[in-house]
Amino acid sequence: MDKVRASAAKAVADIPSGATLAVGGFGLCGIPSVLIGALLDAGTDDLEVVSNNAGVDDWGLGLLLRAGRLRRMVASYVGENKEFARQYLAGELEVELTPQGTLAERMRAGGCGIPAFFTATGVGTQVADGGLPWKYAADGTVVIASPAKQTQVFDGRTYVLERAIVADFALVRAWKGDRHGNLVFKDAARNFNPLAAMSGRTCVAEVEQLVEPGEIDPNEVHLPGVYVHRLVELTPEQAADKRIEKRTMR
Structure with a gap:
């Protein structure tokens, strides 16, 4: 039942080129940045990614996009990512734009066995x-x-x-998780993470705090461990590395 892996690299090592990924987060809020970085380092390419958006040019899924690793995106909006827009308009990337609520329900339905x-x-x-x-x-x-x-x-x-959407793998980020895979998300960072996790045949979660089974009150669990297959504990530095998508200055 212990689903913890020694590193992010080991947790994503078997994700093959050509796989479909459901990735949690909204903008840069709650994105599994460490797992995305490990996937970038692994050289995995030709990926189809289902996510609300594709991060920004220099962070999150934008890193995979800039490296030419993505073949297709199923997303709700292009957002602040200029490279996303450029690749789409230049014919380098296939993009299925989907209404945001519909995208959320497509992932949830996939996780619930609703076709x-x-x-x-x-x-x-x-x-x-x-x-x-x-x-x-x-x-x-x-x-x-x-x-x-x-x-x-x-x-x-x-x-x-x-x-419905059923992905080969899901990558998500949680605030807290136990070794059995039960997850708790923090405030707005919950966003698409539970839905992405549900839709993946194999779900990999990075957690800011790893605790022992029983330390999370069952009433506080946002996503049961049945949906989660692998866990990676972040270092304090990794957990604190959270970027701001768009700064507005007075």
Whole structure:
């Protein structure tokens, strides 16, 4: 039951090139930066990543993006990452833009064994009708566009069918975890982390505080250990290394 690994490098060593990853975090809040760094050092490439966004140019998933390690992104927005936008518009990266709540539910559904669900979000737009540019050519023409999705009327209202997301691996960050994998997240850093963890067939979590089983009150557990397969304890320096996505000065 002890799921702790000696290092981040060992925890991600078997993630192969071409894998699909669900990655927690929102902007730079709650991102598994140490695991991302280990994956960068490992040279793993051709990755499809499911995450709310792709970090910034010099931190988080932006490091993998800048190194050309990502083949495809399923995300809600481009955000502050200029390299993300450049690669997408230059035809170097396939991007499936997904409404934020829909993305969250797609990951949660994948973790719960629900293959698909209906939602009103996106009805009457290209999200449902198809035609969203997923990948451009270098000349700006669309190479891959989103397909039309099934719609159905319930109680007089139209809904669109969205497929669940099940990733090969999940990378998440928690404030506290025990050796059995039970996790507690801190404030807003919970964000997409539990959902990403649920959607991964193998979940790797980095934790700022590692405690023994029984030290976390069951009522305080945000994500049960059944969803978590590996844990990495961060050093105090790693835990404190948290970047600010955008500074606003008076």
